[in-house]
Each structure stands twice: as structure tokens, then as C-alpha cells.
Amino acid sequence: MLKRFTPSILASYMSLAVKGALGSAFIVSITGCSDENAAKQVAPAPAVSIFNVVSQEVGDYREFVARTEAHQEVKIKARVEGELIERHFNEGSYVEKGQLLLRIDPSEYKSSVAEIEADIKSKIAGENGAQRDLKRGKEVAEQGFISQSDLDKLTTNYEQAAAAVKSAQASLEKAKLNLSYTEIRAPFAGRIGKVNYDVGNIVGPSSNELAELTDVDPIYVNFQVEEADYISYRQKHQDSVNNPQNVPIDLSLRLPNNTNFAAKGQLDFADTKIDRSTGTVELRATFANEKSIVMPGLFVTLIVESKDKQEHALIPQAAVQENQQGKFVLVVGDDNKVATRIVTLGRRINAMWVVESGLQEGEKVIVEGLQKVRQGVEVKPVEKMVDHVTGTISSKTDSAS
Structure with missing residues (x-):
């Protein structure tokens, strides 16, 4: 038998249902807030690797595309005609001055x-x-x-x-x-290349070169400077115009494999006229090349730096980011909170950037964990070491060991 509900009874049931729903919602709300607060209190500050900004003396800096040239180079030719009967060297080997290279039938x-x-x-x-x-x-x-x-x-x-x-x-x-002339000897010490005539061939003054001998220690590096820059250089260094070796600059080389050549160079020669077609003047530097690492004909980067230097901050390339405002780094303050710092960068020295403005020595920049933080977040900084040449990041304990 179905029970019939009067309007008053239905109203009572509905009132109780609404109160129950509201109570449940209130309990859920209280529980959710307490969970969020607990999460905020429990979540630890993210750990990031930081680098203490260092400083270094850096001078005015320019880079030039240059080409290497042998200090001495000679094409060895026969001066008399006859049969080539002897060879006394290996192709590509080093020979001494006066060493017997080839002999023609005498x-x-x-x-x-x-x-x-x-x-x-x-x-x-x-x-x-x-x-x-x-x-x-x-x-x-x-x-x-x-x-x-x-x-x-x-x-x-x-x-x-x-x-x-x-x-x-x-x-x-x-x-x-x-x-x-039937004995062909090395006019200077150097490396000798491929032989173009084997023993048994008839050679003479009309023949092509028998081989090529080059002396690459020191090695010449030729480069061009625009006429306006060269005039400014002459005006600034009047005392050194006739003696290029005394110009107060440091010269170094970056090789095609992006490594720096160990030896430092010096300015050796400046041409006496401007090339009309290019508006440039030819200059030449010399570098000691005892191990013959630099070969003639290479395209290299000549780095010219003034000896008049000033202190500038250095930071690893790994710390630098870029947005619409320009290049920036994330700095960790004394309160361990992250701040964004816009920086003006100069030249690169191996794996480091020269900072012209925006940072000072001793400040802490983030080099690892950049994706985990943002402006104003508190972090747990861990100090790291950075190899200035390779950019490798390591802990202080690893560096010490």
C-alpha cells in the first residue's frame, strides 16, 4: 500500500536534504583549504645550481677573418737536365737546411x-x-x-x-x-710535400717543380682592416707606425675547429697603400708554430685585444637567457629569492660571457635548474664551479678531488 505524502511532509523532507547538502559542501571546502595549506607548508624550496660571478681584466676587442701563410715557401725545381737517380726524404717529413733531397745523374x-x-x-x-x-x-x-x-x-x-x-x-x-746542381739540397729547414717525379724520370729546367718545401715556424697570418679603422689606428699609435711590434695590442688565434691556439702573436707588417677595390689595407701577424699545428692556407679568426684593460664581470654561457627585452639572467639574492636581471653582454671568452653592465662580481646567477624557478620564488642555492674553457659545471667537492 503506497504511503501518501502531504505537502507539509514533502516540505520537511526537502528542508532536511538541502541542509545535508550544504553541510557536506562546507565540510569538503574546509578539508580542501586545509589540504592546500598543508601542501604549501610541506613543499620544499627547489634546489638550483648557482655560480658566483667573477671578474677579469678585459680590453677593447675585435675579430678578423684571416688566412695563414708559410713563413718561407719554395718550389724545388731541377736546374740541369738528367735522370733522377736518388731521393733522400719521405714525403711530408721534416728536413734540415742543406740536407740532400734529390740527385740527378752527374x-x-x-x-x-x-x-x-x-x-x-x-x-x-x-x-x-x-x-x-x-x-x-x-x-x-x-x-x-x-x-x-x-x-x-x-x-x-x-x-x-x-x-x-x-x-x-x-x-x-x-x-x-x-x-x-745535380745534388738538390734543402735551402732552409721545413716540411717537404709530395714528390711529382719518381726516380728514373728525366727532369730539367723545363719540368714542373719536383716538390714543395715550406717553413711554418713562425706562421704568417694575413688580414685586412678597413681604411677608416686603419687611419684611426695610425692616429692613435703614431709612435708605433714605423715599428708595428710595439703596438700595445694582444693577438691570438681561433682555429677552424673552434679551439684557441696557444701561442700569442705580434703585428709584423702593414702595407704602404690602401687597396682601391676593397678600401682595406693588408696587415700581417706572426705566431710561433714550433709544433706545426697551424698549416698554411687555413681560414682562422684573428682576435685583437687592447693591452689597456678594465675589470668586467664574467658569467657562464649556461646562465644566459633571452626574451623580448633582451638577454637576462636569474639572480639569487641574500634572501634566497629569485630576481630577473637584464644584462648587456660583450665578447665571449671561451665558455664565458663578458658582462658590460647589469651584474657585479660576487653576485649569484643560476646555471642549472632554470626551468624550475621564476621571479620571486624562494630557492635552495647550491654553489657550483664552472670551467672557463669548456663550460663544464661541477661541484666544489669534485673540483677539489
């Missing part, structure tokens, strides 16, 4: 020397005979036994015999010189 040239030496002896004998005839002729001419015409003939014969001796002696010097 047989023909030895024969020429011997033949001319014999001819000289004959001509000297003829000269001596003509000299004796002239002496006797002068003695009898004083007594009137021969005419002046005959005496003149004797004089002429002697002069011709003497001239023939000198001519033969000159031929002997030339023959000996040609004989010496």
Missing part, C-alpha cells in the same frame, strides 16, 4: 768538368809560350832586329792566349756549377 757533368780542366791546361801552356815569345821579342826589338809590326803581333798572340785561359776558366766554373 756523369755527363763530371765529364764536362774533366774535359774543360784538360783544355785549360793546354791553354795555360799556350799562354806561357806566347808570354815567352813576347818577352824575347821585346828584347830583340830594342836592338832593332824585329819591326814594331812583328812586336805587335807577338803582343796580340799573348793577349789572345791569356783571354783563352780566362774563357776556359769561366767555362770550368760553369761546368762545376752545373755539376753541383
Whole structure:
């Protein structure tokens, strides 16, 4: 039998249902707030790696695209014709000055020397005979036994015999010189390249070069400077215009593999005129290259830095970010809260940026954990070390060990 509900009974049930729902919502709300507060109180500050900003003396800085050139370079050629019979070096090896490199068959040239030496002896004998005839002729001419015409003939014969001796002696010097050319020696110390003719080939003055010898210690580095910059340089360094080695600049090289060359260079030469087609002047620097690391013909970056230097802050490249306002870093203050700092950056030195403005030595910048923080957040900073050359980040304990 169905129970019938009066309007008053239905109203009572609805009132109780509404009160129950409101009570449940209130309990859920109280529980949610307490959970959020508990989460806020329990969540630890995120840990980030920081780097203490250091400073370094840095001067005015320019980079130039440059090309390397051998200090000395020679194409070795045959100066006499003959068969190539000996080779005394390995291709690509280092050879000393005066070292025998190649030998051409000297047989023909030895024969020429011997033949001319014999001819000289004959001509000297003829000269001596003509000299004796002239002496006797002068003695009898004083007594009137021969005419002046005959005496003149004797004089002429002697002069011709003497001239023939000198001519033969000159031929002997030339023959000996040609004989010496059959031995090809290194004109200076350096590395010798590929040989273009094997033993057994006939070579001569009309042949191509036999090999190429280069001296790369020191190595030349050629670069161009725009005319306006060069005029400014001359105005600023009047005392050094005629002595480029005294210009107060430091020169260094960055190689094609993006590594820095160990040796420092010095300015060696400045051209005497401006190239009309390019509006530049040619300059040259020299670098010690004892281990022959830098080869001729490389495109390199020449770094020119003034010796008049000022202190600037240095930071790792890993700390730098960029937005619409420019480059910035995240700095951790004394209260361990994060602040955004806009910075003006200068040159890069290996893995470090030079900071021209925006940071000072001793401030702390975040280098790891950047994605976990934002402006105003409190963090747990962990100090790290950064290798200035490679940019490797490590803990202080790792660096100490």
C-alpha cells in the first residue's frame, strides 16, 4: 500500500536534504583549504645550481677573418737536365737546411768538368809560350832586329792566349756549377710535400717543380682592416707606425675547429697603400708554430685585444637567457629569492660571457635548474664551479678531488 505524502511532509523532507547538502559542501571546502595549506607548508624550496660571478681584466676587442701563410715557401725545381737517380726524404717529413733531397745523374757533368780542366791546361801552356815569345821579342826589338809590326803581333798572340785561359776558366766554373746542381739540397729547414717525379724520370729546367718545401715556424697570418679603422689606428699609435711590434695590442688565434691556439702573436707588417677595390689595407701577424699545428692556407679568426684593460664581470654561457627585452639572467639574492636581471653582454671568452653592465662580481646567477624557478620564488642555492674553457659545471667537492 503506497504511503501518501502531504505537502507539509514533502516540505520537511526537502528542508532536511538541502541542509545535508550544504553541510557536506562546507565540510569538503574546509578539508580542501586545509589540504592546500598543508601542501604549501610541506613543499620544499627547489634546489638550483648557482655560480658566483667573477671578474677579469678585459680590453677593447675585435675579430678578423684571416688566412695563414708559410713563413718561407719554395718550389724545388731541377736546374740541369738528367735522370733522377736518388731521393733522400719521405714525403711530408721534416728536413734540415742543406740536407740532400734529390740527385740527378752527374756523369755527363763530371765529364764536362774533366774535359774543360784538360783544355785549360793546354791553354795555360799556350799562354806561357806566347808570354815567352813576347818577352824575347821585346828584347830583340830594342836592338832593332824585329819591326814594331812583328812586336805587335807577338803582343796580340799573348793577349789572345791569356783571354783563352780566362774563357776556359769561366767555362770550368760553369761546368762545376752545373755539376753541383745535380745534388738538390734543402735551402732552409721545413716540411717537404709530395714528390711529382719518381726516380728514373728525366727532369730539367723545363719540368714542373719536383716538390714543395715550406717553413711554418713562425706562421704568417694575413688580414685586412678597413681604411677608416686603419687611419684611426695610425692616429692613435703614431709612435708605433714605423715599428708595428710595439703596438700595445694582444693577438691570438681561433682555429677552424673552434679551439684557441696557444701561442700569442705580434703585428709584423702593414702595407704602404690602401687597396682601391676593397678600401682595406693588408696587415700581417706572426705566431710561433714550433709544433706545426697551424698549416698554411687555413681560414682562422684573428682576435685583437687592447693591452689597456678594465675589470668586467664574467658569467657562464649556461646562465644566459633571452626574451623580448633582451638577454637576462636569474639572480639569487641574500634572501634566497629569485630576481630577473637584464644584462648587456660583450665578447665571449671561451665558455664565458663578458658582462658590460647589469651584474657585479660576487653576485649569484643560476646555471642549472632554470626551468624550475621564476621571479620571486624562494630557492635552495647550491654553489657550483664552472670551467672557463669548456663550460663544464661541477661541484666544489669534485673540483677539489
